[in-house]
Amino acid sequence: MKHQLDFEKPIIELQGKLDDLRKHPETHSMGVNFEEEIKLIEAKIEETRRQIFSNLTPWQRVQLARHPKRPYTLDYLRTAFTDFEELHGDRLFAEDRAIVGGFAKLGDQRVVVLGTQKGRDTKENILRNFGSAHPEGYRKALRLMRLADKFGLPIITLIDTAGAYPGIGAEERHIAEAIAVNLREMTLLDVPIIATVIGEGGSGGALGIGVADRVLIMENAYYSVISPEGCAAILWKERSAASKAAQALKITAKDLLHLKLVDEIVTEPLGGAHNDLTAAAATLKQHLLKHLGELQALPAAERLKQRYAKFRAHGHFLERAPTPGEQAETARKSARKSAAKSAAAIPATAA
Amino acid sequence: MNLAGPMPTPYIPAMATTIFTKKPPGVTDPTEPALNSPPTELQTAFVKKPKLTGSKKKKRDIPEGLWTKCPKCETMLFDKELDANLKVCDKCAHHFSIGARERIHSLVETCSFEEMDAQMISVDVLGFTGAASYKDKLASNWKKTNLKDAVITGIGKIGPHRAGLGVMDFSFLGGSMGSVVGEKLVRLIERSTEKNLPIIIISTSGGARMYEGMFSLMQMAKTCAALAYHARARLPYISVLTNPDYAGVMASYASVGDLILAEPGAFIGFAGPRVIKDTTQADLPPGFQTAEFLLDHGLIDAIVPRKEMKARLIGYLDFLTVRQNNSAAATA
Numbered sequence: 001m002k003h004q005l006d007f008e009k010p011i012i013e014l015q016g017k018l019d020d021l022r023k024h025p026e027t028h029s030m031g032v033n034f035e036e037e038i039k040l041i042e043a044k045i046e047e048t049r050r051q052i053f054s055n056l057t058p059w060q061r062v063q064l065a066r067h068p069k070r071p072y073t074l075d076y077l078r079t080a081f082t083d084f085e086e087l088h089g090d091r092l093f094a095e096d097r098a099i100v101g102g103f104a105k106l107g108d109q110r111v112v113v114l115g116t117q118k119g120r121d122t123k124e125n126i127l128r129n130f131g132s133a134h135p136e137g138y139r140k141a142l143r144l145m146r147l148a149d150k151f152g153l154p155i156i157t158l159i160d161t162a163g164a165y166p167g168i169g170a171e172e173r174h175i176a177e178a179i180a181v182n183l184r185e186m187t188l189l190d191v192p193i194i195a196t197v198i199g200e201g202g203s204g205g206a207l208g209i210g211v212a213d214r215v216l217i218m219e220n221a222y223y224s225v226i227s228p229e230g231c232a233a234i235l236w237k238e239r240s241a242a243s244k245a246a247q248a249l250k251i252t253a254k255d256l257l258h259l260k261l262v263d264e265i266v267t268e269p270l271g272g273a274h275n276d277l278t279a280a281a282a283t284l285k286q287h288l289l290k291h292l293g294e295l296q297a298l299p300a301a302e303r304l305k306q307r308y309a310k311f312r313a314h315g316h317f318l319e320r321a322p323t324p325g326e327q328a329e330t331a332r333k334s335a336r337k338s339a340a341k342s343a344a345a346i347p348a349t350a351a
Numbered sequence: 352m353n354l355a356g357p358m359p360t361p362y363i364p365a366m367a368t369t370i371f372t373k374k375p376p377g378v379t380d381p382t383e384p385a386l387n388s389p390p391t392e393l394q395t396a397f398v399k400k401p402k403l404t405g406s407k408k409k410k411r412d413i414p415e416g417l418w419t420k421c422p423k424c425e426t427m428l429f430d431k432e433l434d435a436n437l438k439v440c441d442k443c444a445h446h447f448s449i450g451a452r453e454r455i456h457s458l459v460e461t462c463s464f465e466e467m468d469a470q471m472i473s474v475d476v477l478g479f480t481g482a483a484s485y486k487d488k489l490a491s492n493w494k495k496t497n498l499k500d501a502v503i504t505g506i507g508k509i510g511p512h513r514a515g516l517g518v519m520d521f522s523f524l525g526g527s528m529g530s531v532v533g534e535k536l537v538r539l540i541e542r543s544t545e546k547n548l549p550i551i552i553i554s555t556s557g558g559a560r561m562y563e564g565m566f567s568l569m570q571m572a573k574t575c576a577a578l579a580y581h582a583r584a585r586l587p588y589i590s591v592l593t594n595p596d597y598a599g600v601m602a603s604y605a606s607v608g609d610l611i612l613a614e615p616g617a618f619i620g621f622a623g624p625r626v627i628k629d630t631t632q633a634d635l636p637p638g639f640q641t642a643e644f645l646l647d648h649g650l651i652d653a654i655v656p657r658k659e660m661k662a663r664l665i666g667y668l669d670f671l672t673v674r675q676n677n678s679a680a681a682t683a
Contacts, residue, residue, distance in 0.1 A: 164602075166622030166630050171640060174650045176601035176621040183575035184607050188583065203559075203568060204602040204621075211572050225559045225568040225599075235481035235561065249564045250477050259476075261565045311576050312537065314569035315530030316476040319468070 005063050007052055011271070014045045049271050056220075058252050059243035062228055064220040065199045066162075069274040071281070072131075073100055073115030073158045076198065079281035080288070081106050081113060089140060093173065096137035098129045098161070099209070101144045106156065107289055112148035114141050114209055115158030115198075131200075132165040135178035138208045142182050145189060154192040154292055157209040162227060164205030179208040186211035187311075192295035192303060194288055196266065197221045198273075201251075213307050214291045215261075217253045218284070219268040223261070224251040261314065264291075421445050437657050446614050446657055448594060451503045451520035454553060458661050459516065464507035468538060472499050473531045477564050485562035488524065498523045500531040501556070504539040506548065510665035512672065515543035515550040521557075521595070528599050529560035533570025536604065540577035549587040549668055550578075554605045558598025571603035578607055587671040589664060592619050592642070592651070610667055611651045612660075613642035619651075 004012050018041045021034055056064070064070070077084045077100075086102040089095045101114035116133060119125030141157075148155045164175050186193060186209075195212035201223030217223060226234075231249060232241035256262045266287050273280035295303060417430045424443035433440070437457050438447040449457075455464055472489075479485040493499070501523040507516050517536050519526045536552065543550045559567035581588060590608030592601075594617035601621055605611075613619060620640040628635060638644045645651045655663045 164621070166626045168627060168631060168633060168635065168639070171620050171622070171627070172648050174606070174648075176598075177606040177650065179602040179621075180571075180575060180604070180606035183572050183603055184579045184582070187572075187576040187579040204571065204599060207568055207571060208602075211576070223565060225564055226561055231481075231561055235483075237482070245481070248477065248479050248481055249561070251564065256565060259565070261569065308576050308580070311569060311572045314573055315534050315566055316474050316563075317531045317534055318472050318474050319470055 005060070005067065007056070007060050007063075010048050011045060011052065014041055014048060017041060018045065046270075053270055053272070057243065058222070058246040058249075058255075059228065061220050061252050062200075062222050062242075062246050064272050065222050067272065067274050068120075070199055071273050071277050072120070072160055073113075073117045073198065075277060076158060076281055076284060077104060077113060077115075079277060080285040081111075084113070087144060090136045090143055092136065092139055094134070094136045096129075096134050096140060097127050098131055098133040098165070099137035099141055101141060103153075104156075106285065106292070109154065109289075109292060111154045111156050111292075112144055113156045113158070114144060116161035116205070116209070118160060118199075129165055131161045132163060132202075133161065133205060133208075134165050134167070134170050135173045135175045138164075138175070138178035138182050141209050142178075142185060145182075145186065145193075149189045149191050152191060154194070154296070155189070155212075156288060156292075157193070157195045157212065159195060159197045159201050159206045159210055159223075160199035160221075161202045161205045162200050163202035164208065176204075179204050182208045183211055187308065188304065190300040190304070192292060193307075194291050194295070196284065196288070197223045197262075198284075202227060211307075211311065213295050213303055213310075214263045216264050216266055216287060216291070217256060217262045218266045218273060218280075219253050220272050221253060222246075222251040223256055224249050419447075439657050444615065444656065446594065446616055448521055448555070449657070450522065451498070451518040454518050455503060455505075455507070455516065457657075458509055458551075458664070459507035460509070463513075464505050464516070466503060466505035467542070468504065468535050469499065471531050471535055473529050473560075473563070475562070476530070476566060477562070479562045479564070481562075488562065492524050496520065496522045500535070501526045501528070502532045502535050504535045506539075506542065506546075509551070509661065509668065512665065512668040513546075513548055514668065515539045515548050517550070517552040517554075519552075519554045519556055519600075521555045524560065526554075526556035526600070527558060527560035527567070528556055528570050528603075529563040529567045530570065532560075533567075533573050536574050537577045540574070540581050544577075544581045544584050544586065547584070547586060549589070549672060550581060551589045551591065551664060552604060552608075553591040553593060554600050555593045555596050556598070556600035556605075557595065558600060567599065571599050574604040575607060578604055582607075582609075587668065589667060591655075591660070593617050595619070597621065597623060609671070610653075612653050612655045612663070613645060613651050614660075615642055615654050615656055617642045619645055 018038065021038055021041070081104040084102060084104040086100060098116060099114060100117045101112065104111055104113045116131050117128050118131035119128040145155055164170065164179060193212035194214045194216065195210045196216040196218065197206065198218050199221050201221060203225055206223060228242040228246040228249065229239045231245035233239050236244065250256070250259060253262070253265045257265055264287065266284050269276035269279040418427045419430055419433055420427055421440040421443060423445040424440060426440065426442045428440060433447070438449045439445070475485040498520055502517055502519045504517045506513060517539050540550060559570070561567070578588060588608050589610045589612065590605050592605055592611065592613040594614060596605060596617060596619045598621060601619065618640050619642060624635055624640060642651065642654050646654055
């Protein structure tokens, strides 16, 4: 019961009642049949769960994405993949355990898998730096991706990080460059790449292994340019406005799909992936295999073209003066007078 | 983000550049024929009222012969001389920040710069409302800076070289990278690749533009992707880092130049110093994240003072673009 989120409480309470009933039938043994009551409670749990999880706020999804029991990369490597053989090191400076990678099989396909990895307890979290990679992690990732490219192995990346590590050593060894080079190099790798945000998609640290032919996101994961807390601190001047920021930034799977920033949502079992790892892993595997099949059917040149076009298309802008309507909102007072002028200016600027 | 100027006036927003510039917002400098003149018709249509108050405030607040105190050596510098000196203190060589247009003017040959996508502006795609809405932020920055967004792109001649040139301006929303910055740079890179031109991008930025959410993050991937194809065509890309240069821009196009140069004293990094201090609880080493620190750690090619920039860029382009045809000789 230790790891519960606020909105999970009603479910946990019901679960507790249910357990009590089951554990101590003798305390209730007045000759009454409790089978019926157990069934009732079970139904109620199911109903409550459905109600809660179909109405999650963006901030609640962020909390789910950070749930301490949420499956991490290595959990999916044990379940959705087989024969994982970890490979270490960037060949330059150090082994960064915040990013794991190596050979694995997805179904009967040989693939190279990479993913950011958080720790399950304090000791492991120190080892894995809470899932925040140093430059060495991104350079190891690139080394393994180049290896995959050389031997024609598809690349699967699993993303779950609050962000790249903001530390002195990371700066001294140029973490910005490590990420930037990955963005450039991943554009031109011949093999299929599929990236899936399985938990937290924290900004550049996530994107550093996120340039892919397909970008998937799990139902309760989020992907954002800045952490909701960071955004709240800057724009609202208080970190407690994080829930407002989470709302404004449009970071949930549903929002991102709607904005065409991700290709597909991987649905999670009711109650979140941590509630049923086997089911979550099976769904993930199914999605990965489907996309891998589609990508392998394409010639490499076509894949690269589509990969470029996909990222090329991200962005919204106007190539003309603001319309009178927009002006009315921004510069209310001068709106009426300038409407005629800006209308006249549009053909001139289009030329 | 507001670097309080040494002589703050009640009306001028306290960005260093705005104070030092004598040009009032909304007035085109006639001495800049090399640039596409800003679209005055649109501009006046859009900020008619502010422009009027702008000229009034100039009369009232700016005293005759404005002097600026150098924050480093505390010398009083006559504004006119400071401008003539490309906003570099002639006593201690402190580099003040400089606007994108002034910088382009200092680099390209007269009348050679053809600006691209000068009309492109940001839209509030997420309907972002925080303490202030993105729409209001944009409106006030258009007004304040007389810029359309945080980058100006185009093709111009630098010495004998035609090159794609992208120059960022910190005064527009902290040089933040949103869809417009990404799109303008990508179009510049694509056009340069198509026309076999080298690219020079002079960046200064606080990072990605939060108001555009994930769209701003994706500009990192987008610009790097375009540069990948430019690099594959074996064309030179020189990245120039100027003060300050952080986060999303540093973790994308600014860090993948064939050559990476920096202006003296510029603060450059991935995470901001405060974030690092808060996270690590460690004291930052002296000179941390300065251009000099980056040079000592092997992260950049050279530090180039602003006044030498043009000559050095020409030199590098000379060296990289004159084809020696080694391969033909070898195979012949």
